[in-house]
Amino acid sequence: MNKAFDIGIETLAGREAAPAVTPQSQPPAPELDPHALSANSGAGKSFYIETFGCQMNVHDTEKVAGVFLARGYHAAQNSMEADVMLYNTCSIRAKAEQKVFSRLGEWRGIASGKIIGVIGCLAQQEGEDIFERAPWVSLVCGSASYRKLPEMVAELESGGRRVIGLDLETEETFETEITRRDNPFRAYVTIIEGCDYACSYCVVPHTRGPERSRNSESVLSEARRLADAGYSEIQLLGQTVNSYRDPSPRKLSFVELLREVAAVKGIRRVRFTTSHPNDFHREIVDAIDETPELCNHIHLPVQSGSTRILRAMLRTYTREQYLEKISWIRAARRPISVTTDIIVGFPGETESDFEESVTLLDTAGYDSVFAFTYSPRPNTSAAKMADAIPEPEKSRRLAILQDRQREIQIARNQAMIGSTFEVLVDSHHASRGQWAGRSTSNHIINFASPRETLLGEYVQARVTRAAPYSLVGEQVI
Ligand code: SAM
Ligand code: SF4
Numbered sequence: 001m002n003k004a005f006d007i008g009i010e011t012l013a014g015r016e017a018a019p020a021v022t023p024q025s026q027p028p029a030p031e032l033d034p035h036a037l038s039a040n041s042g043a044g045k046s047f048y049i050e051t052f053g054c055q056m057n058v059h060d061t062e063k064v065a066g067v068f069l070a071r072g073y074h075a076a077q078n079s080m081e082a083d084v085m086l087y088n089t090c091s092i093r094a095k096a097e098q099k100v101f102s103r104l105g106e107w108r109g110i111a112s113g114k115i116i117g118v119i120g121c122l123a124q125q126e127g128e129d130i131f132e133r134a135p136w137v138s139l140v141c142g143s144a145s146y147r148k149l150p151e152m153v154a155e156l157e158s159g160g161r162r163v164i165g166l167d168l169e170t171e172e173t174f175e176t177e178i179t180r181r182d183n184p185f186r187a188y189v190t191i192i193e194g195c196d197y198a199c200s201y202c203v204v205p206h207t208r209g210p211e212r213s214r215n216s217e218s219v220l221s222e223a224r225r226l227a228d229a230g231y232s233e234i235q236l237l238g239q240t241v242n243s244y245r246d247p248s249p250r251k252l253s254f255v256e257l258l259r260e261v262a263a264v265k266g267i268r269r270v271r272f273t274t275s276h277p278n279d280f281h282r283e284i285v286d287a288i289d290e291t292p293e294l295c296n297h298i299h300l301p302v303q304s305g306s307t308r309i310l311r312a313m314l315r316t317y318t319r320e321q322y323l324e325k326i327s328w329i330r331a332a333r334r335p336i337s338v339t340t341d342i343i344v345g346f347p348g349e350t351e352s353d354f355e356e357s358v359t360l361l362d363t364a365g366y367d368s369v370f371a372f373t374y375s376p377r378p379n380t381s382a383a384k385m386a387d388a389i390p391e392p393e394k395s396r397r398l399a400i401l402q403d404r405q406r407e408i409q410i411a412r413n414q415a416m417i418g419s420t421f422e423v424l425v426d427s428h429h430a431s432r433g434q435w436a437g438r439s440t441s442n443h444i445i446n447f448a449s450p451r452e453t454l455l456g457e458y459v460q461a462r463v464t465r466a467a468p469y470s471l472v473g474e475q476v477i
Contacts, residue, residue: 041157042073048082052100053090055273056237057120059188060143061088064119066178067149075180084115084153086139089122091203093375097122104134111136115156119143121207125378127166141165144194144209146174168209175218185426185456186271187231191219191257192238197276199303200314200382201343201374204239216246216257220264227266232458233424234267240276242284255283262293268458269424269440271295274341277302277325278316285328288336296334297367297442300325301341305360306353309346313382319356326364337367337441344401345374345394347385354397361405367412367443368469369405373398406468413443413466420462420476421445425454435475437461449475 047068051061064086065075076082087103090096100122107116117139118130124142131137138156141149145165152163173193181187195204196211223234236258238244246252252260262270270293275284277300288294300322304310307318329336342357361369373394376383389397423437423445434446435454447461465472 041154042068042071045073045083046076046081047073047084047086048076048079049086049088050079050103051088052096053088053092053121055188055235056190056239057088057090058182059190059237060120060146060174062179062181062188063174063176064088064146064149065180065182066176067146067153069180070177071150071153082114084117086117086119089118089120091121091125091207091377093372094377095375097125101133104130104137107134107136115139117141119146121203124166124168124207125203128164131162138162139164142168142207142209143174144168144170147172168206170209171212173212173214175214181231185231185424186233186235187226188235188237189219189222189226189261190214190237192241192244195239196243197240197278197316198314198381200312200385201346201377201380203377203380206379208239211240211243213245213247215248216250216252216260217248219257220260223261223264223267227264232267233269233271234261236261236270236272238272239274240279241272242275242279242281253283254279255281255287258284258287258294259291262291268293269295271297271442273299275300277322280325282328285332285336289332289334295440295442296332296336297339297440298329298336299339299341300329302360302364303341303343304346304349304353305342305357306349309349309353312348312385313343313346319360323360323363330365335441337443338364339368339442340364340366340370342369342371342401343374344371344397345389347374347382347389348387349374349389349397354401358401358404361401361408365412366405366408367441368409369401371398371401371405409468410466413468413471416443416463416471417466418463420460422458423447423461425457425459428455434472443471444469445471445473447473447475450477451475 049061049065051057079085087100089100116137118137119141120143123140127140130140138161139152141152142165145167148165152165155163192211192213194209194211198205226234242254244254244257258270275298280300288296302322303313303315305319310318329338344354421439423439425435425437427436429436433448435449436444436446438444445461460476461473462476463471463473
């Protein structure tokens with residue numbers, strides 16, 4: 001785990017492992033839930049999880065950690081100390097995959113006595129081949145099989161040598177008795193798993209399985225528990241979060257769910273990611289306009305500015321349709337920040353297609369862009385396409401796109417000088433004498449304050465200087 005917070009056993013009450021640093025207010029004194037620790041076959045043993053990839057993976061790790069805590073395991077301080085070492089993996093681009101195999105290689109000859117497991121997207125993609133490449137691995141489990149993890153771990157505890165969970169065909173979502181929350185300020189809540197789109201470059205439908213939404217009451221009761229535990233910011237997660245369809249008789253739409261989560265007492269900020277443009281409707285903008293608790297930030301991945309390439313990517317919208325959605329956002333009464341993902345060097349992308357991605361940056365006016373060079377992935381239709389773009393050319397296009405976006409961000413951020421934002425403080429940089437946090441629009445603001453403790457508090461900060469990737473300011477007292 002990147003950031004491991006020690007969680008005492010007494011904090012495992014209410015099936016929610018509370019954060020070590022309490023956001024804003026002190027949570028009510030927890031009561032120990034006797035059922036949460038009933039299967040304590042891991043008593044005295046420890047686990048460590050290293051996470052690669054997206055926020056969905058970060059949150060899956062929090063839930064998988066909960067599975068181990070519920071069995072009586074405790075969190076190890078590092079991988080060497082742990083009895084169980086898990087890699088929660090990503091396979092979205094080839095680089096992510098190489099990193100995992102290189103980590104697994106570090107255990108060659110020194111893994112004995114330890115359970116080493118590979119979970120997540122790479123586990124699903126490579127399956128039993130992982131045992132061939134790294135014979136010291138004894139657990140391989142894709143995310144669609146996480147609900148079976150307790151049985152799989154029990155099998156290893158009782159002497160099993162290898163366990164594997166690779167079922168993709170499921171309608172169930174992964175819900176845990178305990179979730180070990182590693183972020184003390186923002187609580188992730190998955191509302192939809194898998195993906196039913198079929199973008200030609202993307203492994204997700206093959207690694208995370210079909211789309212399945214969580215029951216709205218289960219989401220809302222988790223939100224209420226989080227508020228009781230002291231969280232005031234919730235981020236709803238899904239690969240296509242706005243495709244949410246409530247399977248319960250209430251049949252809440254995504255927007256109705258957003259409004260109900262925002263109405264939970266104690267919740268002050270609700271974020272959601274990632275939105276698919278095809279399921280992005282004007283009602284989402286209306287809800288943000290009418291509900292101050294809904295953060296004024298939308299991550300709306302476009303992938304390309306060229307309709308020809310969007311078609312080849314099977315993205316199901318044109319440049320014009322995408323820009324129409326941006327115009328709804330720009331017409332909102334609240335200023336809403338917009339961020340996106342772009343892939344450059346997709347097979348067949350001409351110089352003029354690429355230019356359309358660059359001009360889209362100006363037209364859409366993004367606050368931030370995550371840009372990637374196209375990486376061919378197994379089991380995807382784009383991997384077989386002709387007209388691959390050479391790597392140096394992809395890198396050249398990436399640099400041009402990033403340079404243009406940098407200029408746009410400098411201008412946008414400079415326009416914020418003099419404005420005051422409410423910031424949820426989430427870090428302190430002692431060497432710079434600065435605090436940092438995010439505005440509801442998801443901008444990072446570093447600021448000076450005479451106060452000695454601010455972590456987890458909402459404060460007003462005025463922007464005094466602007467850099468391309470952050471804002472600098474001072475606390476308004
Ligand atoms: N579900 C989200 C959507 O529809 O936009 C995307 C989820 S994906 C985990 C995150 C980002 O990785 C994508 O938006 C895309 O830009 C990038 N990505 C996915 N597959 C890729 C590939 N084969 N090569 C390069 N980037 C890729
Ligand atoms: Fe991948 Fe497309 Fe699904 Fe996003 S919508 S996860 S890019 S297949």
